[in-house]
Amino acid sequence: NFVLTQPHSVSESPGKTVTISCTRSSGSIASHYVQWYQQRPGSAPRVVIYEDNERPSGVPSRFSGSIDSSSNSASLTISGLRAEDEADYYCQSYDGSVTWVFGGGTELTVL
Amino acid sequence: QEQLVESGGGVVQPGRSLRLSCAASGFTFNNYVIHWVRQAPGKGLEWVAVTWFDGNDKYYADSVRGRFTISRDNSNNTIYLHMNSLRAEDTAVYYCARQRVVGASFDSWGQGSLVTVSS
Numbered sequence: 001n002f003v004l005t006q007p008h009s010v011s012e013s014p015g016k017t018v019t020i021s022c023t024r025s026s027g028s029i030a031s032h033y034v035q036w037y038q039q040r041p042g043s044a045p046r047v048v049i050y051e052d053n054e055r056p057s058g059v060p061s062r063f064s065g066s067i068d069s070s071s072n073s074a075s076l077t078i079s080g081l082r083a084e085d086e087a088d089y090y091c092q093s094y095d096g097s098v099t100w101v102f103g104g105g106t107e108l109t110v111l
Numbered sequence: 112q113e114q115l116v117e118s119g120g121g122v123v124q125p126g127r128s129l130r131l132s133c134a135a136s137g138f139t140f141n142n143y144v145i146h147w148v149r150q151a152p153g154k155g156l157e158w159v160a161v162t163w164f165d166g167n168d169k170y171y172a173d174s175v176r177g178r179f180t181i182s183r184d185n186s187n188n189t190i191y192l193h194m195n196s197l198r199a200e201d202t203a204v205y206y207c208a209r210q211r212v213v214g215a216s217f218d219s220w221g222q223g224s225l226v227t228v229s230s
Contacts, residue, residue, distance in 0.1 A: 050216035
């Protein structure tokens, strides 16, 4: 199995852009799609990016995802930050042997 | 309205058993792969188990394999998680989550059910 490593926390001011990284420890980041989930306090997670860079309906276009094979990582970028974006964010991928892996989560603070 | 609703959580002593349920509504249940995901207090998400469409294929995280059993009743649109030999480290909110028809994302989640393992 591989590990997905995320920064423990990030912070930025309203209106700015923030990027959260998710680095895969072994195997190629491109071998299986990466998803991103948002979890607000006291709520269940909800997917904000699936299949590396696709947005579900209802998720603002301010949210975008990408992968970078050179650094073996995925990124979630949120532009035009709003107070409502303050939450925990988790990356997730499939390991190919019928197990699913989540990153440790990143706490986003909107200053 | 598509919905997943967990139930069955509570306080249980170490070594005892508990069964969680996840009732689905608003979608064609047997068209979907369903997972259990847990979250220990103040911690991140941990994938626990998955059941395929007909319930015959099931897979588990190493941390629960041999102690937990996932099952599904397609006639009642319900998923179960049978948890045996519970340990303090199994204390968590347990979510059921639906996997998108195409791809690996979890596109619908229940509200969660808290399991506390304590003497």
